[in-house]
Amino acid sequence: MKAIRVHEFGGPEVLRLEEQPMPQPGPDELLVRIHAIGINPVETYIRAGTYARLPELPYAPGNDGAGVVEQVGANVSEFKSGDRVYTSGSISGTYAEFALCKKEQVHPLPAKVSFAQGAAMGTPYATAYRGLVQRAGAKSGETVLVHGASGGVGTAAVQLARARGLHVFGTAGSEEGLKLVREQGAHEVFDHGAPDHFQQIMKATGGHGVDVIVEMLANVNLGKDLTILAKGGRVVIIGSRGPVEINPRDTMQREADVRGMILPNTPPREMASIHAALVADLENGTLRPVIGKEFALADAAEAHRAVMKPGATGKIVLVTGSKK
Ligand code: NAP
Numbered sequence: 001m002k003a004i005r006v007h008e009f010g011g012p013e014v015l016r017l018e019e020q021p022m023p024q025p026g027p028d029e030l031l032v033r034i035h036a037i038g039i040n041p042v043e044t045y046i047r048a049g050t051y052a053r054l055p056e057l058p059y060a061p062g063n064d065g066a067g068v069v070e071q072v073g074a075n076v077s078e079f080k081s082g083d084r085v086y087t088s089g090s091i092s093g094t095y096a097e098f099a100l101c102k103k104e105q106v107h108p109l110p111a112k113v114s115f116a117q118g119a120a121m122g123t124p125y126a127t128a129y130r131g132l133v134q135r136a137g138a139k140s141g142e143t144v145l146v147h148g149a150s151g152g153v154g155t156a157a158v159q160l161a162r163a164r165g166l167h168v169f170g171t172a173g174s175e176e177g178l179k180l181v182r183e184q185g186a187h188e189v190f191d192h193g194a195p196d197h198f199q200q201i202m203k204a205t206g207g208h209g210v211d212v213i214v215e216m217l218a219n220v221n222l223g224k225d226l227t228i229l230a231k232g233g234r235v236v237i238i239g240s241r242g243p244v245e246i247n248p249r250d251t252m253q254r255e256a257d258v259r260g261m262i263l264p265n266t267p268p269r270e271m272a273s274i275h276a277a278l279v280a281d282l283e284n285g286t287l288r289p290v291i292g293k294e295f296a297l298a299d300a301a302e303a304h305r306a307v308m309k310p311g312a313t314g315k316i317v318l319v320t321g322s323k324k
Contacts, residue, residue, distance in 0.1 A: 001019075001020055001021075001022050001096060001097040001098045002019060002020070002096065002097050002298075002320075003017070003018060003020040003060055003092075003093065003096030003097065004016065004017055004018075004060065004061060004062075004093070004095035004096065004297065005018050005020070005058050005059070005060055006047055006057065006058060006059050006060075007057060007058040008057065009047065009048060009049025009054070009057070010047070010049070011048070012044075012047070012300075012301035012302070012304040012305050013301055014047060015047065015061070015095070015300040015301045015304060017297065017298045017300070020060075020096070022098060023091075023092045023098065023099075023100035024071075025071055025073040025076075025100060026073050027073040027074045027075040027076075028073055028102060028103055029073045029076070029100055029102055029103065030069055030070075030071065030072050030073065030076055030079060030085075030100075030101050030103060030106050031069070031070045031071040031072075031099070031101075032065065032067050032068070032069055032085060032098065032099050032100075032101055032106065033067045033068050033069075033097070033098055033322055033324060034065040034067040034094055034096060034097060034098060034099050034320055034322065035065075035066060035067040035068070035115035035319065035320055035322045036065065036066050036067070036114075036115040036116040036118065036119040036294075036317045036318065036319050036320070037062055037064065037065045037094050037095055037297070037317060037318040037319075037320070038062075038064030038065065038094075038119035038120055038121075038122060038123060038124070038152070038315060038316075038317055039300075039303045039304065039306075039307050039315075039316045039317065040063070040064065040123045040124070040307070041239070041307055041308065042123075043061050043062065043063075044304050044307060044308055046061065047061065047304065059093070060092055060093025060096065061094075061095045061300075062090060062093045062094030062095040062096070062099070063087070063088065063090060063094060063122055063123055064086070064087060064088065064094060064119050064120070064121070064122035064124075065086070065087045065090065065094035065099055065118075065119055065122070066084075066085065066086040066087070066109055066117075066118025066119045066121075067084075067085065067099075067115060067118075067320075067322065068082060068084055068085070068324060069081050069082060069083045069085055069106075070098060073103075075103075076103050078103060078106075079106060079108075083108065084108070084109040084110075084111065084115075085106045085107060085108060085109050085118075086106075086107050086109045086118035086119065086121045086122060087099060087101050087105050087106055087122055088107065088121070088122035088123070088126055088271075088275060089101065089102070089105035089122065090105060095297065095300055095318065096297075096320075097297070097320050104268065104271075104272065107121070107275045107278075107279055108279055109282070110279070110282050110283045112285075113282050113289075114291075115319075116289075116291045116294060116315075116317045116319065117288070117289035117291065118289075119315070119317045120152060120156070120289035120290075120291070120314075120315040120317070121278060121282075121289065123152070123153075123263060124151075124152035124153045124155075124156045124289075124315060125278050125287065125289070126263060126266075126271070126274050126275065126278065127153050127156075127238060127263045128153050128156035128160055128238075129156075129160055129274045129277060129278060130261060130263055130266055130270075131153075131157065131214050131236040131238050131261055132144065132157055132160055132161055132164075132212070132214055132236070133160070133164075133277075134266075134270060135234075135259050135261045136234045136236045136259065137234070138161065138164065138166055138211070138212045140164055140165030140166060141165060141166070141167075142166050142167070142211035142212060143166065143167040143168075143205060143208075143210045143211050143212070143230070144157075144161045144167070144168055144169065144210065144211065144212040144213070144214060145170075145201060145210045145212070145213045145214070145225075145228075146158050146161065146168065146169070146170045146171070146181075146186070146214045147192065147213055147214065147215045147216055147217070147221055147225065148171060148172075148192065148215070148216025148217055148239065149171055149172060149177075149181040149184070149189075150170075150171075150172035150173070150174070150177030150178075150180055150181055150311075150312040150313060150314070151312035151314070151315075152312075152314065152315045152316075153214075153216060153238055153239075154170065154172075154181070154214075154216060154312075155180070155184050155290050155314050155315070156289070157214045158170050158181060158184040158185050159184050159185055159286065159287050159288065160281070160286075160287070161185075161214075162185030162186070163185075163281065163287075166212075168185060168186045168187050168188075169186060169187065169188050169189070169201055169204065169210065170182075170184070170186035170188075170189050170190075171189065171190045171191065171192040171197065172189065172191065172192065172312070173191065173192055173193045173311065173312075174313075176311065176313050177311060177312060178191060180290065180313050180314065184290065188204050192217075192221075198224045198225075198227065198228050201228055202227075202228045205228075209228055209229050209231070209233060210228055210229060210230060210233060211229075211230050211232070211233050211234070212233065212234050212235075212236070213225050213228075213229065213234070213235040213236070214236050214238060215235055215236065215237050215238060215239070215240075216238055217239055217240065217241065218235075218237045218239065218240035218244060219240045219241050219242035219243060219244045220244070222235065222237070222240075222244045222246055222258070223244055223245055223247065223250075226246055226247070226250035226251055226256060226258075227250050229250075229256045230254070231253075231254050231255060231256075232254070232255055232256070233254055233256045233257075234256065234257045234258075234259055235256070235257070235258050235259065236259050236260075236261060237258065237259070237260045237261065238261065289314070289315055290313070290314030290315060291314055291315050291317055292312060292314035292315055292316055293306055293313075293316045293317075294316075294319050295316070295317075295318050295319070296318065296319060296321065297318050297319070297320050297321075299318070300318055303316050303317075303318055
């Protein structure tokens with residue numbers, strides 16, 4: 001099979017397409033024929049060697065994929081060969097034509113959801129659900145600001161929040177992004193490139209403030225986020241690319257919380273609960289992952305460049321060209 005491998009940390013060019021032996025599933029594992037692969041920013045930090053936890057070299061990247069079960073291990077009764085599935089993790093890496101997965105890393109993909117859409121579930125939708133529901137405890141009737149709503153996690157958070165009866169504000173940095181965020185269900189949209197967008201958001205709440213902020217770029221926004229929170233407000237930090245200065249006093253009158261999260265820290269039972277909810281919402285049509293760009297597996301380097309560029313319009317995926 002063809003698979004991307006990384007032999008040295010560095011720029012996107014270290015993502016090399018190679019011929020690899022076909023993995024064989026152990027008793028509790030499955031082999032998935034991959035049709036589409038989700039590209040996540042974290043995979044660029046790992047590839048560059050700048051992430052806190054790095055794999056041993058050489059390594060095979062990728063957690064998120066969607067395709068069809070090729071083979072199951074002796075103890076796997078939940079799936080059979082031919083089932084459509086998405087993955088939320090992989091033993092052998094998903095930037096490949098086939099991926100070996102543990103059974104808890106595989107979830108059913110409803111027939112009406114495309115493989116490219118399935119590749120958006122494992123990290124972005126699970127992160128959005130973990131952040132919005134489990135960490136922030138967002139409740140229907142509350143107001144949520146999805147700060148960075150045009151990318152993989154942001155579009156997911158907007159759809160999830162809207163379906164749960166929240167009043168949803170979303171931001172983007174381009175006209176196309178703003179239009180997309182509105183289409184995903186945001187009641188109001190704001191340009192995060194406009195210096196006065198915090199004042200605009202505060203005004204849109206009638207001076208009350210927002211109850212929850214799902215934050216994609218905390219190193220830029222956290223200080224100001226704290227000034228537009230309602231009493232009892234929560235900021236969930238999903239993305240941050242550096243340090244930031246805050247005034248702790250901004251949390252005091254409001255009794256506000258700043259809550260960090262990192263998806264791999266989710267306890268197994270809560271992770272299973274996340275995917276049960278996501279599959280149900282795919283089935284009932286509430287969740288409709290948006291694909292911004294598609295690249296061929298051989299062009300993984302291009303996809304890594306694209307995911308770090310501004311002007312997001314949904315999820316970036318690789319496709320393997322598999323027809324089965
Ligand atoms: P993505 O698809 O590349 O989207 C990035 C988003 O950030 C876009 O909506 C972009 O908007 C927005 N952004 C750019 N400048 C911003 C600003 N000044 N304020 C607010 N948002 C801004 O990436 P993703 O997959 O959605 O991931 C988003 C972030 O979360 C990344 O940093 C990623 O590493 C992190 N993440 C963390 C976890 C975790 O477990 N904690 C899991 C998944 C992702 P425009 O392009 O429209 O400007």
